[in-house]
Amino acid sequence: MAIPLSNIQARKIFLERQGLSRPPHRALGKTGLYELIHDLGFVQIDSIATVERAHHQILFSRNQTYRPEHLEALLEKDRSLFEHWTHDASIIPSAFFPYWKHRFQRREAGILQNWRKWQGEGFDQAFDETYEKIRERGPIMAREVKAEDHKSGGWWNWHPSKTALEFLWHTGKLAIAGRDNFQKVYDLSERVIPPEHFAAEVDPDAFIDWACRQALTRLGFATHGEIAAFFDLVTPQEAKAWVERHRDELEEVSIETVDGKPRASFAFAESLPALLNPPEPPARIRTLSPFDPLIRDRNRTERLFGFFYRIEIFVPEPKREYGYYVFPLLESDRLIGRIDMKADRKAGVLDVKRLWLEKGVKPSAGRLERLEAELVRLARFAGVERVELRDGWLG
Secondary structure (H helix, E strand, O other), rough: OOEEEEEEHHHHHHHHHOOOOOOOOOOOHHHHHHHHHHHHOOEEOOOOOOOOOOHHHHHHHHHOOOOOOHHHHHOEEEEEEEEEEOOOEEEEEHHHHHHHHHHHHHHHHHHHHHHHHHHHOOOOHHHOOOOOOHHHOEEHHHHHHHHOOOOOOOOOOOOHHHHHHHHHOOOEEEEEEEEOOEEEEEEHEEEEEEEEHHHOOOOHHHHHHHHHHHHHHHHHOOOHHHHHHHHOOOOOHHHHHHHHOOOOOEEEEEOOOOOOOOOOOOOOHHHHHHHHHOOOOOOEEEEEEOOOOOOOOHHHHHHHHHOOOOOOOOHHHHHHHOOOEEEEEEEEEEEEEEEEEEOOOOOEEEEEEEEEEOOOOOHHHHHHHHHHHHHHHHHHHHOEEEEOOOOOOOO
16 A cells, blocks of 8 residues: 655655755855765756856755855866756766766767758768867867858757767767856867766666666655656656566655645655655745756646746747746745846846745745845845845735
8 A cells, every 4th residue: 555645745855855955054065065966966057147057046045055166166177077968958976977878879879860850961070070179189169160151050050060069978979078158168078077987887777777766766756757757867668667676675655746636656665764754944935946956847846836837938028927037936845936036247236026926825024034035145146236126026
């Protein structure tokens, strides 16, 4: 018989697994930052800096002592982290690189097929030449290998060498050695990934076991589909087969969703006593990045928190329900609303345009005080001097 987990328990379990129940003011440092990213599994990267770039805000929302220079050092000096793909571009522990080799191998044929449809025959003409150029010259950026007579039309019209760089990166032959104004600097993987991780090999069965085991650990409880989707390394069929093979280690749990319906899932039996007594998350309000791992799986977010969230960047302005880039608000174990704001660095202000609270969430004096305290913290992190609330920001 499945062990029931209440909706409140399930939310608190997931928050704890996603690093959002830890003391947000405890000194993190570089070592603590690595441990946090390792525990999360990955941190998504995004270039939009409406307040701060996604990876910085994801980490800051978990610990206000986070420093971006520590992340840069882990990536570009210590090389204990590397950049690659999960469901999107992400920062990943370098210790995971041997498992990502299977992703490179699995995706290469599909990338070749899809990119041939996208760019036409001959799109791969610069692959060998670009690789040799980097091998001989060292790290390089796309703009340095761009043909002088080619006018790029964006990602859909990459010049041949940019196509080569991205293909060689996606298939593991190149790695990101650093960034210059957020532009990728490419180098041979063996010159970026630490030797012990670059050389290590794992067999296919060990790869699937690792991917499923690590995903379930970070989710706390999950279906086989959620296990597969976490890293996007294995198929749902492979995850389902893994669950069946390891039923002696797993416990069936019945998760109460916000509408009261049970959802069958699995959890590690040895972890269950701790899962049944999750810690209380901090009572403070925190602003989450739209790319925060807590809300990456939008359907899971809706089932556990009753919170519907979509990024409206690509929605025409007249059709937007909220705004171009609004931030979810987390208070204790509830997603209580969203806020539209932007860091205006020229004016030195965090410009708060509008707040939307979820149905049943009151704008009480105490809640608004906690929100304004969070906005002050965020403004300081974004490098602006003060918070400016527009007229009518409360809606």
